[in-house]
Amino acid sequence: MKILDIKIVKSNYRPNLEAYPYTKPTDFYPEIQKTNPLEAAGYNTTSFVKMIGENGESIIEVSDLVGDIILKLKNSIIGKDTDETEKIYDFLYRTTLPFGRKGIIMMAISSIDLMLWDLKGKEMRKPVYKILGGPTAEIIPAYASHLHPTNIKELQKEAEEYLNEGYKAMKMRFCCSPIDGPAGMQKNEDLVKAVRDVIGYDVELMADVWMAWNLKYAKRMFQRLERYELSWIEEPLPPDEYSAYKSLSKLGTPISAGEHAYGIQEFKLLADSGVEILQPDALWSGGITLMKKVQGLAEAYGIQVIPHTATAYNLHFLFSCPQYVCPMAEYLTKYRWMEDFLKNPPKPKKGVFYEKEFDGYGFGIDILV
Structure with a gap:
């Protein structure tokens, strides 16, 4: 199955940002008040990303920052086969080496990889496991x-x-x-x-x-x-x-x-x-x-x-x-x-x-x- 497109699907969804008490690396700075791990991970605003294949689609929720990166990467994988998960992962990792390897770049690569596995499972009519x-x-x-x-x-x-x-x-x-x-x-x-x-x-x-x-x-x-x-x-x-x-x-x-x-x-x-x-x-x-x-x-x-x-x-x-x-x-x-x-x-x-x-x-x- 070929990858035809990747799009952002707009939504008004916002995750629950209730702040539970817990230790965090910013505790050395008392002026930083309680926060939520979701917010700390950039999930205070979210996007839904849709990967469209020839015979199906997969949707994943990401932070808005990760969604922006996915859209910047999408042209390099459109037309590739969803079966090529190892090749696409390695290609994206090497493409982003000068500015990636961590954080939101790897989160974007992760989301692309997860959608590929979903499409593979749907095409084969089997669970991913x-x-x-x-x-x-x-x-x-x-x-x-x-x-x-x-x-x-x-x-x-x-x-x-x-x-x-x-x-x-x-x-x-x-x-x-x-x-x-x-x-x-x-x-x-x-x-x-x-x-x-x-x-x-x-x-x-x-x-x-x-x-x-x-x-x-x-x-x-x-x-x-x-x-x-x-x-x-x-x-x-x-x-x-x-x-x-x-x-x-x-x-x-x-x-x-x-x-x-x-x-x-x-x-x-x-x-x-x-x-x-x-x-x-x-x-x-x-x-x-x-x-x-x-x-x-x-x-x-x-x-x-x-x-x-x-x-x-x-x-x-x-x-x-x-x-x-x-x-x-x-x-x-x-x-x-x-x-x-x-x-x-x-x-x-x-x-x-x-x-x-x-x-x-x-x-x-x-x-x-």
Whole structure:
């Protein structure tokens, strides 16, 4: 199937920008108030991009900035075959080398790649995970991802709700950064203890820093939290501080990172720095084509891949991977990242995603005009 055109479809849709408390890399600057990860990622305004092929079309939601880049790249791929995902990915990556490799350029390449895989699946009348070599299993365990720092009773109530819904793993957020000093360390520990007191030690617990700590602070927090047996601490440092990650990895608690990594080279740097759980995002890191490369890297290093959000796309990757490499999927329980406009968005039942039969990704997009 040839690519005929790529267009921006106008919409009045705006994502939910409710600001939950969490740590962030700008915590060193108190004048910057609470923000939302969606807004920080440029999703305060969005576009819908449509790729039109000879026998079908695919639509994806992106930030307005990413949509602009896609339109600038489109003339270089119109007329190419949708089957040529590897060639198109490499061509776009090399074309944008002088000004790309990261950020919105790679997000644009990711979106193009995802639409190509969708069109391939629709043309073959198969789910994308089958084209990728799956399924390797009938179910994918989900972990509940939210637990932002509120008061202790509210946090414990939320954790208990996830237990009752059948989740065997969940991820929380911290409240304090280096600027908050020793008192902040105690508050962070109190949050983790509060959740552990509710869920016990038979349920996996993870915690997300979102790039907010420095090495000195992170070392002290890792030591304080070791007794709580966290399955991982996520992005404790800014993404490019590889030597600091290597130093931190010696302390015992596994480290996860990768939602802000782009291209296979950066994931290799993370693996070489002692990161044990790689977290590519299908919408950001390079699409499914990149994620399959990350899977191979993880297998070679004996580490794991647990993708960041973008569940509607990531599930196809996960169903194509051995579960010892890719053991579970993140499920955002409260953020409305894509659910407002997806028809039949994937949702876990009793903490589990089930394999389904459909064409492409298996969902439609209802553009809110």
